[in-house]
Amino acid sequence: MSSVELERDGPILRATLSNPGRRNAITWPMYDALEQLEPTVAGDRGIRVVVLRGAGGEAFAAGTDIRQFTEFTIGAQGVDYEHRVGRVLASLLRIRVPVVAVVEGPAVGAGLALAACSDLVVATPDAVFGAPVARTLGNTLPPVVLARLFQRLGAGRTMAMVLSARLLSATEAAAAGLVSDVVERAPLDEHVDELLARICANAPLTLESLKEIERRVLRDGADAAADDVLAAVYGSHDFRAGVAAFLRHERIEWEGR
Known part of the structure; x- marks a missing residue:
């Protein structure tokens, strides 16, 4: 079953996106759980940093779980869906402590939006970022997502990415300012732990x-x-x-x- 697994590790709250066999694509229950991160942190002054990561190490999140879109029969359902995603992203941006995304593999669609709403993004060299909906699903992106991507990637790079439906490499995303550090998988956990320790010491x-x-x-x-x-x-x-x-x-x- 899909879930957002929470683990309290001292002053660190680890939130792991888990949807086995679906590259951690985000389901409705996972969206609901992500929206609860903000009130959880607001109610616990002992939390100093939040970590978002995909389970299994193969993907951060490959967008929304597409199986859920088979329920859509009218445009208004798509509007409701985008409003729902917008509420989740707004709640992540309101989290009072730094949010660190650890990206291994694809951060695509909603996964890209989650990474863009994080304060720091640490990625492995095989990570890719994008929203190729013009090539894959034929849906679109709402203002809240484009606005955040403009802030993190720049308007020109964002529009070039989405209009051509291409994915950015970790190196490209770092050059654009979305990714803070590109780290090989072998020292990844050690690097992240050192980063979290520095944040918690501030x-x-x-x-x-x-x-x-x-x-x-x-x-x-x-x-x-x-x-x-x-x-x-x-x-x-x-x-x-x-x-x-x-x-x-x-x-x-x-x-x-």
């Missing part, structure tokens, strides 16, 4: 504030209002403790308050 309020300000800048531009975020960080216990520790040349354990 000031959580700073990371949360950077994500919130990014959301506002992408929505409103450089004039986005953020005084409330700035005041919360500069008025925090962690900031005062950080200044004191820095001046004493001491290491600090961030408390997130």
Whole structure:
């Protein structure tokens, strides 16, 4: 059965996309589970980072499970589907902590959208990214997905990719800025663990504030209002403790308050 398997590993929440035999294609129950990640993290201040990964190591996610589209008989069902996906992506973007996607193999269609909604993407050299719907299904992409791809890949590269229905290699995706690191499979787990450790060692309020300000800048531009975020960080216990520790040349354990 398909599922999103959750594992709490200290301050790390690992969410594994699992749809055996379907290259982790996303089903309706998996979409529902992904939408619950945001409230789960919001309710647990001990979580410092979320990791998205495909089960089995052969694929991140090969889009939506196509078997579900056989239920569609009218256009309104497609509209409802895209709205549903949009709610899931919006919830992922609201997650207060950094989200790291680990991509092995294809991240296609909805899998590409999930990777694009992550803050950092670590990919193996065999990873590929794309949304070749013009060649495969004959459906289309909604504004929320194109907008996020424009932000992460650029409008020109995105349109060239989707209009030609081609897949980007991990190297191309890294050059465009979607992929943070391209790592061979052998040291992949070690690399990811080191990255997660660095994130968890950072000031959580700073990371949360950077994500919130990014959301506002992408929505409103450089004039986005953020005084409330700035005041919360500069008025925090962690900031005062950080200044004191820095001046004493001491290491600090961030408390997130």
